[in-house]
């Protein structure tokens with residue numbers, strides 16, 4: 155009899171254990187789910203984390219590192235040495251206009267083929283009158299429309315100005331859909347030759363020099379050589395990353411007190427990133443953006 159009672163108790167305990175296991179699992183699951191839900195960012199009962207301001211972001215050491223440039227640019231060269239320095243560093247001391255155009259391309263060039271965008275806007279006149287630049291750096295020159303316009307303005311004012319035109323002279327993928335008349339030889343588009351021909355046709359080859367490299371590498375070298383601009387125009391790649399990189403690199407070679415400006419703050423290109431890059435740059439450096447037509451202007455003295 156005692157044995158029977160003992161067996162009965164054992165069965166009860168084993169049934170209870172069998173029932174308790176799933177209940178415990180279920181309770182644990184419920185608890186985990188509830189805690190997870192409550193701690194999730196979408197839980198409405200908890201306040202959402204405020205978006206950090208740009209100042210907070212830039213003041214974080216890890217974020218500051220992203221904007222920090224450790225190398226210093228060389229001391230500024232005197233303006234009268236700028237042309238000679240570029241000729242020496244880029245062209246082995248010989249002007250690219252000497253013997254131009256070479257026989258194998260002369261029949262492929264048009265006497266003048268000048269096309270730009272906002273290239274003769276009032277902003278050029280305003281800034282050249284104001285800054286009276288000895289050195290202008292243009293980032294993005296294409297066929298030279300804006301460079302030729304600036305050369306004319308500086309001449310009218312009797313300034314002795316050199317304009318350095320940084321451009322890889324590749325245009326952009328597909329640009330020949332609109333510029334079929336710019337010839338190609340074995341895949342090499344004749345953009346730089348046509349740019350040079352345009353300068354020659356406007357008698358501007360003494361005051362303008364092409365610097366035919368990517369904007370990043372060319373601006374980096376100007377910094378290393380101590381070539382600074384009193385006036386810098388940024389008008390190359392119009393996506394955010396290109397504009398951001400160009401503005402940051404160009405600002406390093408802006409002579410203290412100089413002015414940096416660029417096109418497409420108010421055109422469809424601002425959607426691609428120009429405007430966002432300019433705004434972010436100005437906020438980080440505490441600079442004011444002024445607007446002049448379709449152009450943005452940052453005066454380093456304000």
Ligand SMILES: C[S@@+](CC[C@H](N)C(=O)[O-])C[C@H]1O[C@@H](n2cnc3c(N)ncnc32)[C@H](O)[C@@H]1O
Nearest residue numbers: 270273294296299300321322325368369390391
């Ligand atoms: C809008 S066009 C410049 C127009 C010129 N400022 C004018 O108003 O007559 C842009 C030029 O930037 C050049 N470009 C674009 N991205 C570049 C880069 N990363 N490096 C060098 N040149 C670049 C293209 O080859 C093109 O000629």
